[in-house]
Amino acid sequence: MGPDAAALRAGCSAEVEVDVCVVGGGPAGLTLALLMLRSGARVALVERSNTLERAYRGEILQPGGQQLLAALGVLDGARARGCHEHDGFRLEEHGRILIEGDYRRLPGPFNCLLSLPQRHLLAELLLRCRAHPAFVCLTGSKVNGLVEEAGVVRGVVCSGAGGEPGGRVVRAQCVVGADGRYSTVRRLAGIPYDRVDLFDQDVLWFKLTAGATRTVRILRAGGSPVLAYTSFPDRVQLGWTLPHRGYRKLASRGFEYVKDRIRASVPQYAEAVEEQIGGFKDLSLLDVFAGSARQWARDGLLLIGDSAHTHSPIGAQGINLAIQDAVAAHPVLCEGLRRRDLSARFLTPLVVRRQRETGKMTKLQLMQSRMMLSTGRLSGIVRPKAAMLVSRTPPYRSVLRRIAYGDRGVEVRHDLFRDTETAPA
Numbered sequence: 001m002g003p004d005a006a007a008l009r010a011g012c013s014a015e016v017e018v019d020v021c022v023v024g025g026g027p028a029g030l031t032l033a034l035l036m037l038r039s040g041a042r043v044a045l046v047e048r049s050n051t052l053e054r055a056y057r058g059e060i061l062q063p064g065g066q067q068l069l070a071a072l073g074v075l076d077g078a079r080a081r082g083c084h085e086h087d088g089f090r091l092e093e094h095g096r097i098l099i100e101g102d103y104r105r106l107p108g109p110f111n112c113l114l115s116l117p118q119r120h121l122l123a124e125l126l127l128r129c130r131a132h133p134a135f136v137c138l139t140g141s142k143v144n145g146l147v148e149e150a151g152v153v154r155g156v157v158c159s160g161a162g163g164e165p166g167g168r169v170v171r172a173q174c175v176v177g178a179d180g181r182y183s184t185v186r187r188l189a190g191i192p193y194d195r196v197d198l199f200d201q202d203v204l205w206f207k208l209t210a211g212a213t214r215t216v217r218i219l220r221a222g223g224s225p226v227l228a229y230t231s232f233p234d235r236v237q238l239g240w241t242l243p244h245r246g247y248r249k250l251a252s253r254g255f256e257y258v259k260d261r262i263r264a265s266v267p268q269y270a271e272a273v274e275e276q277i278g279g280f281k282d283l284s285l286l287d288v289f290a291g292s293a294r295q296w297a298r299d300g301l302l303l304i305g306d307s308a309h310t311h312s313p314i315g316a317q318g319i320n321l322a323i324q325d326a327v328a329a330h331p332v333l334c335e336g337l338r339r340r341d342l343s344a345r346f347l348t349p350l351v352v353r354r355q356r357e358t359g360k361m362t363k364l365q366l367m368q369s370r371m372m373l374s375t376g377r378l379s380g381i382v383r384p385k386a387a388m389l390v391s392r393t394p395p396y397r398s399v400l401r402r403i404a405y406g407d408r409g410v411e412v413r414h415d416l417f418r419d420t421e422t423a424p425a
C-alpha cells in the first residue's frame with residue numbers, strides 16, 4: 001500500500017494518490033479493479049452505495065462472462081454463494097416451443113446460463129480486491145467532480161466515505177468511469193450520450209414463489225410476451241413486456257387492470273400473480289433503451305460497461321459486455337501505466353475494438369427482440385414459420401455461440417499478474 005492509501009484508510013488525509021481510480025463497483029468496475037490490483041497497480045474504488053444490496057439488477061450470466069470470471073479465480077466463490085443453472089433459453093407460444101437455444105450443446109464446462117444474483121458476484125469480487133493491500137475502498141462515497149489540469153483528467157472529487165463528513169480527492173493516472181447507464185463521470189467529463197429508443201418494449205419486473213424451471217423462457221400466450229427464469233434462492237423472476245414508454249398510460253387505468261393484463265399473459269402463473277402481487281410497489285419498471293457515449297476516452301479517462309454503452313436486457317448481454325470491457329482494458333491500462341501514457345490517443349485502439357463488439361451485440365439484440373417480443377397480427381403469423389426455419393440452420397448455431405460468448409478474443413492476461421493469489425482465507 002502506498003503512503004497515501006494508508007493515510008486515507010486511517011482517515012487522516014482528504015487526498016489520496018493511486019494509479020487507477022475506478023468509479024462504480026458494478027461488474028465492470030470491480031472486475032477491472034481486481035485485474036489491476038493483481039497486476040501490482042494501486043487502485044481506488046469509489047462506489048456510492050454502502051452495501052451490495054441494490055435494487056433489482058440483471059442476474060443472467062452468459063458462458064463468456066463465466067469463463068472470464070473463472071479465469072480470474074472468482075466464479076467458484078460467486079457460485080458457492082448461491083445460483084441456478086439453466087440449460088438455455090426458449091421461446092414458447094401457447095406452450096409450443098418455437099425457438100430453443102440449447103446451451104448444453106456448447107462446449108463445456110460453461111455450457112449453461114447462470115442465474116447468479118449480482119450481489120453474489122460483486123461480493124466475491126470485492127472480497128478478492130480487499131485481500132490486496134494496495135486497494136483503497138471508498139464505498140458509500142459519491143463522485144461529484146473531476147480533477148482536471150490543462151484538459152487532462154487527473155482524478156475525482158467525492159463525498160466522504162461511509163457517511164464521514166467532508167470530501168475526498170482521489171488523484172490517479174487514469175480515472176475509469178464504470179458508474180452505469182446514468183454515469184456521473186460521463187456527464188462531468190462533458191461527454192454527450194446518444195440514447196437510442198431502438199426497442200419497442202419496456203419491462204415490468206416482479207418475483208413470485210412458484211415452481212422452478214431449468215430454462216430461461218420467453219412466454220407468449222396471447223397477451224404481452226413475458227420473460228421468466230428461476231432466481232436464487234427459490235423464486236421465479238418474471239419480466240412482463242409493455243409498449244415502450246407506455247407505463248404511465250397503463251398505470252392510469254389502475255392496478256387491478258394491470259394485474260389482469262399480466263395474469264392473461266401468463267395463465268400458468270395467474271394464481272400466483274393474484275396472490276402475491278399486491279400493488280404497484282411489487283412491480284419494478286425497466287426503461288429499455290440502447291445508448292452509447294459519444295467518446296469513451298479522454299486524456300486520463302476511460303469509460304467502460306454501461307457508462308460507455310447501454311443495452312436491452314433481451315439476450316442478457318450487459319454483464320458479459322461489462323466484464324469483457326474490463327478484461328480487454330486490463331493489458332492496455334497496464335501498458336499505459338508503464339509508459340505513463342493514458343492519453344485518449346493511446347486508448348483509442350481499445351475503444352475502437354470494444355465499440356465494434358458492442359455495436360454488433362446491439363444489432364443482435366434488436367434481431368432477438370423483433371423475433372421474440374414483437375406483437376401484431378402479421379408478426380403473429382410470420383413468427384412461428386420464421387422461428388422454425390431460423391432455429392434449424394447452421395447460421396443460427398453460430399449466432400447462438402455469439403450470444404453465449406461474445407468476443408472470444410478477449411482473454412484474461414495471467415502473464416501480467418504479479419500475485420499468486422488463488423483464494424482468500
Ligand SMILES: Cc1cc2nc3c(=O)[nH]c(=O)nc-3n(C[C@H](O)[C@H](O)[C@H](O)COP(=O)(O)OP(=O)(O)OC[C@H]3O[C@@H](n4cnc5c(N)ncnc54)[C@H](O)[C@@H]3O)c2cc1C
Pocket residue numbers: 023024025026027028029046047048049056057058059060061062141142143144178179180181183184185205286304305306307311313316317318319320322
Ligand atoms: C432490471 C435489469 C435487468 C437486467 N438483466 C440483465 C441480465 O439478466 N443479464 C445481463 O447480462 N445484464 C442485465 N442487465 C444489464 C446489467 O445489469 C448491466 O449491463 C451491468 O450491471 C452493467 O455493469 P456496470 O458495472 O457497467 O454498471 P452497473 O452495474 O450499473 O454499476 C454501476 C455502479 O456505479 C455506482 N455509481 C453510480 N454513480 C456513482 C457515482 N456518482 N459515484 C460512485 N458510484 C456511482 C452504482 O451504485 C453502481 O454500483 C439488466 C439491467 C437491469 C437494470
